Amino acid sequence: MYDSHLRKIFGSQTDQFRQSKVLMVGAGGIGCELLKDLLLMNYGEIHILDLDTIDLSNLNRQFLFRQKDIKKSKAMTAQQAVGHFNHASKLVAHHGNIMDTNMFPLSFFTQFDIIFNALDNLEARFYVNKIALFTKIPLIESGTSGLKGQVQPIYPYETECFACIPKEQPKTFPVCTIRSTPSKPIHCITWAKNFLFPQLFGDDVSDQDKLKPQDIESDNKAEIEALLKESNELLDLKVLVNEAAPGDKGFVSKIIEKIFEEDIERLLRIETLWKTREKPEPLNCEPVKIKSLDGQKLWTVEENLALFINSTSKIAQRLKQGPVEFDKDDEDTLDFVVSAANLRSYIFHIPMKTKFEIKQIAGNIIPAVATTNAIMAGFSALSSIHAFHATMQEKVSKSKMVYDSNQPSRFVNTSGLAPKNPKCPACSVTRGIISIDLSKYTVDGLRKAIIDKYGYSDDIGIAEGTRLLYDYDFDDNLEIKLDKVCSYGNVLFISDADDELDSLELLVDKGDKLELPELEVSAKVVPEEKKEEEDEEDDLIIEGDDLIMEGDINGLDGPKRKAEDDMGPAKKRKYTADEVEVIEL
Amino acid sequence: MNDNEVNSKYDRQMRLWSSSGQKRLVGSRVCVVEANAVACETVKNLVLAGVGQVVLLDSERVSAEDLATNFFVVAEEAGKARGECAARLLGELNPDSTVIHEKSSFESLLKDRSFWSQFDCVVNCRLDHCVPLIELLWDLRIPLLHAHSIGLYSLVRLYCEERTMVETHSSRADDLRIDAVWDELQEYVDSVDETCLAEVPYSVLLIKVYQEFVREHGRRPSTKETRRRLAQLGDDENVEEAIKKAALVTKRSSELNEKLAQLMQETVDLSTASSFWVLVEALKQFYEKHGVLPLSGSLPDMASNTEKYLKLQSIYRAKHETDRDELKGLALQILAQHGRAEQIAESEIELFVKNCSVLEVHRGSKNVWSSEMLSEANPVLHNTNIYFGFLALNTFHKEHKRHAAPKDQSEVRALAISQLCRWETLKSFPDGLELVLDELLRAEGTALHNVCALTGGIASQEVIKILTNQYVSFDNCLTFDGVRGQTGSWKIE
Missing domain, CATH: 3.10.290.20 (Ubiquitin-like 2 activating enzyme e1b. Chain:  B, domain 3)
Incomplete structure (x- = not known):
């Protein structure tokens, strides 16, 4: 065990690292880096937890994984990949969902001295934050987005917790915009991904999911009727998809006729919709032969149509082996969403987009690079040394919040930890x-x-x-x-x-x-009044997949945040949960 | 792997620097001096990003300290060539990159210009910043980074004569020209009447309110005044957006930001200057003639009737193209005036016009030290102290061929003082320098992996900015203090 260098710098604290058990939630971009950093700090026992498997697009930064590891468990692979390094830590890998209480009951968490979050979604972050509040275990939260990042040490009830500052919410659109009157590319992408895809390829639509008249925020009776009729007919298309024979592409023509022609004609008959809008034109073209298309370039409508046919029949065949869900890294499903969105854009005279661009929007992609992850993981691991001070006052006063590494003049900013927000829905309870x-x-x-x-x-x-x-x-x-x-x-x-x-x-x-x-x-x-408003917001917002960082977490972007608060509720209150299509942005 | 797969592999980072940036990385060659932890962490991030070739220059053997601080060496190879082991493990990270171990001694290569001239960037990770290397690479116009870490402190410094940055990715307010409408745009704005106010993009509303106000009052409206008028237009989505963006009416299209104004004042020899400076001269002439910069031409997403939005977009686009062509004409004229036969690529001109309001130029320095660092007004005194500390330790190391330890406290302090005095008559020891020196001595030259990983992250990020020529580099010195969890950067003139 080599720790003489640690001893020079940390003295007897070195032994405390040795005697500590820590949990690392997430073995992705920050996780791979963090695991290495924690190993080299000689932590006694490190648990690695991740539910995900390795994907090609991880390899530009998750350095513990190789091409041959694709589809394997991240947690297990990460544990094995550090094996060559002669480390002193005991490693335990868990392939599972942190929110699974059977796998990870409370007693699982209480064995740890520190929890490190290296997650990519808000839901799990809020969950671990809550666990930290219940158990009072110090939590070191981290995240990156492109060249920016943040690290936030959380000492439950002493300092700001993850929920103390409201997080930016995903954008929502009224049903009508998505279903009958799109005007921006994003409306068409949302339609393709969140409406058409599940309608055609999703699990059998239960009664609950069926569109009901009251869901449509419109006073236009004809529009409501048209949308309801459209929904019922889509169920028929689903049967076609389910019954498609191998190699049969005939059913796709029926789908195209229905969604890109008949449905549009039906909308056109509701003249009130088009008084102030340009009328859509039903699709009227033939597919061309395509080989490989360049994802960086704009495709013609004929190319999109051909791709729509190919991807639809491919997904229909795959459905026979098991369910298929939209995944930005699943080429067939991505091609389907790209081509369907573009065809719809074309019909509504909206500019089409490249596959590269649509992937970003539909896949909710946060740019990521090894350099920023290395910087933030380094800060995260370093932050943990303060958890070993004798008094809470010392732990808190010596810890630093880190954010934003993209300001060339300042490079990395740090600030002291803020006290908890007395109005925080999580830690004021x-x-x-x-x-x-x-x-x-x-x-x-x-x-x-x-x-x-x-x-x-x-x-x-x-x-x-x-x-x-x-x-x-x-x-x-x-x-x-x-x-x-x-x-x-x-x-x-x-x-x-x-x-x-x-x-x-x-x-x-x-x-x-x-x-x-x-x-x-x-x-x-x-005060009761305020509370009602917050409840209402909770109802209508569905959390996004990824953390959108910057201002909303570091809490120093005061004026901007305030402005958003001022504008926010009034605008959002227009909708209720059932009436909006949600895209996770 | 086919192209699609390669694109998928680098997808997440190409969203930062696009395929043009990725292409430059793939075609780049970087030299990293010394195979310590900072170096290996730097190389790791470069290899993952897809930098074509990295040469790791190292002639040491794997030591116990390496095994404790560097992830890219293995115990079985203790005593063997460190660079070879590290290059092998680092090379395995990405089959698209090659990591080559160069075992010649650093000193022997110092005079070999042909060795160094093959690189696009060099990272020196030794304690010694090495003045001969700085001089040599300065001469060859190859950017040099110096990165090193001891204990909880680290240092990153960039030596580069000039960096001209076009694709800075700086956020800026949308260039909508509310107060500088041209004929085609005016015609369009006039064609919008009461009946279709709800359908047009918000910028049209802002222009209408702005012009109406100026007609009535003979001066520009404030944001508040604009909001008040907009509020009377109803509550359609485009009006809401206009209210949110009302502050745009206060933006003077004729105003240049300070950096750009300064840039236009610089005198360069246009008979030899790079195309960047030719374009800056053309930009200056354009601005003198029109009182505004060429239009970037991009229109943000706005709530609007699609047809009306597309129409407006085409008006901005057309103006952008006219402006760009005019700028191109000016640039060609300048080249001709100076008897230069070369052309400037269309794509370069397009990029330049798109980014012309956010250009950045950094002028570097070879100096190891500048007098401002000792001024009482220095806002990053603690960080410059760390820098002085590294210099003192380097001097000690050169004299004694070993790292300074706590027992050398008085000698190191004396070294630091005498060094500072040599540069300037020092009235007093900089505040806090003694504590910084003590902290450095405590580590006796050893590194802490965490700090190295973080430092390697910073260094590699800067290398990538240099190689892709995108984003804004730091300018030009930075130290990190792991005790306080803080970085500070400043410019050494």
């Missing part, structure tokens, strides 16, 4: 872990124990997620054993029926009996 054997206790038993322990004056409400388990007006579940209504890893939301005391979040962990955490539940002070 009182929370704890309840240890319980769910098969032994009833809902009522839990209710009484909570009232007794925390001094709620009269009655409480208990909910799991959006599901109500009990309140004053709903006592059906009272005598039911808890394991019938919730499971380990769930979070129970406790609210005061009298609105006197604050609400409480309890994470359910497996135990022998019933043990409630020691918590101070303080008096309620939340």
Whole structure:
């Protein structure tokens, strides 16, 4: 074990690294770098967790992976790839989803001294943030986008958590814009990817997914009727896709006739739509023979049509082997979305786009390069040394937030950690872990124990997620054993029926009996009015795949953020969740 | 791999520098001196990005310290040639790149101009910045980076006579010419009447409000005044967008940013200058004649009736093409006036016009030190102290052929002072320098992998900017302090 160099610099802290267990969530761009950095810090035990497999487009930066590793588990491959290096750390790889509570119950997390996030999506980031809040384990959050990046050490309840500053939300469009009156390329791409693709190739459309009249934000009766009719006919097309024989391309002509001709003619008959808009023209052309098309160049409408036919029949054949989902790195599905979007653009006189451009939009691609990842992973690993200071005050004051490496004059900016936001929806809540054997206790038993322990004056409400388990007006579940209504890893939301005391979040962990955490539940002070607004926003926004960094995380982009807040809610409130097509941007 | 696969492999980075930048990387050759951790981390990032060839110049053997700090050596090869081991492991990262080990000694190559002239960029990762190397590469006009790390500190410095940057990727306000409408645009704006206000792109609304206000008041409207008028136009999406972008009415199309104004003042010898400077001269003439720059021609996405948007787009495009052709004419004229027969590629002119408001030029320096660094107004005093620290350690290392350790504290302090005094009459020791020296001594020359990885990340990012000739380089010195988690950069004149 070579640690004399570490000893020169860190002294006895070197032993603390040796004795520590850390978790790294995500073995991608930042993860590969970070794993190497953590190994060379001699951390005692490093757990590598990732649900993903390796793809060709990872190889420009995820240096632990090679061409031959494509399709293999990232976590497992990363563990093996560092084998040549004579390291002292014990490595454990987990191929799985961090949010899977069966695989990773709370007890899994509590074994770690530090958690490193090297994730690529907001949902998992918020999840790990919440776990950190429940367990009070220091979390080092990181992300990059092109030449920019950020690292944020989080000391739960002491410093700003990941949810303290609202994140930029994905763009949404009204259904009508997508379905009947597109005016920008993005409308057509959204239509192809989020509407047409699942309609033709998705799992059988359940009643719930069917378009309902009230979903369409339009006063135009004719338009609503047309859209509903269109939807029903699409279900017929799906049957055609399912029944397509190998090599048969005939069914594709029917699809083309329907979506690029008949549907457009139907829209044209609704004259009110075209009073102020230019009329679309139903598709009227023949495909040409294509070999390989250059993704950087614009294709003709005939080329797009040919590609549409090829990709549709390919996907239809693949469906016989199993489900096919849109994936930006799956050429067939990408070709389908590119050609369908371009054909629709053509019909509506909207400029067509290159495959390269459409891939970026449809695939929600964040540029990524090894250099930025190396810089941010280096900062992330270095930040962890501050978690070993004796006092919280020292940990917090010595830690630095890092962001933005693209300003040539400053290169990398750092600032001290901000205190937590008192209005943060995540860390302003009182929370704890309840240890319980769910098969032994009833809902009522839990209710009484909570009232007794925390001094709620009269009655409480208990909910799991959006599901109500009990309140004053709903006592059906009272005598039911808890394991019938919730499971380990769930979070129970406790609210005061009298609105006197604050609400409480309890994470359910497996135990022998019933043990409630020691918590101070303080008096309620939340102004009600504000809350309603926030709830509404939660309803209509669906989280994007990738983190959009910059201003929204570092919190220093004050004026800009403020301006967005001012404009935001008023505009967003127009829609509700069911009425918008969502594109993750 | 076929072209498609190659494109997929580099897809995520080509979104930063496009296929033109990638092509330049593939055709590049870089030399990295020394195979320590900073060097190997730098090479790793270059190889992953697809740089065609890297030559790793190293004549050391794999030591215990290498095994503790450098990921690209293996214990089985302890005592063997370090550069060979590292080159092999680094080469495996990407079959499209070649990493070659050059085992000749650095000193023996210092006079070999033909060896160095094969490279597009050189990265020196030794402690010694090596003045002869700086001189040689300066002469050959090859950009040189010096990158090194000790303990929790590191240093990156760029030596390069001149960098002219066109594709800077700087964000800028949209160039809509609200206050400088030309005939075709005016005609279009006039054709828009009350009946179709809801259908036109917001820039048309801004122009209408702007012109109306100027007619009535004889002066430009403020953002607030513009918003007030726009609000009366209804609540259509394009009006909402116009309100959001109302500040554009305050942008004076005739105004040049400071950097560009300065650039146009520079005197260069046009009989030998690069095409960049010929184009700058043409730009200056264009501006003197028209009072505005050539139009970049790109129109942002705006809510609008598609047909109306396309019409407006074609008006901007046509103006851009006219301006570009005029600039090209001016450039050719300048070349002819100076008896130069060469041409400038259309693509180069197009890029230049598209980016003409955000051009950047850096003039480098060979100096190891400049007097501003000792001024009391120095805002990055702590970071310059780290730089001084590296210089002192280098001097010590040269004299004693070993790294300075804590026991050498007094000697290193004396060295630092005498060095600073040689440059300038020093009134007092720079604040905090002693602490920085102590921190450096504590490490006794050893590196910490984390800091090396981070430093390698910064160095390789700069190399890529140089090779692709895209984005803006740092100018021209930077140190990192891992104790405070902070970087600081400044220019050495």
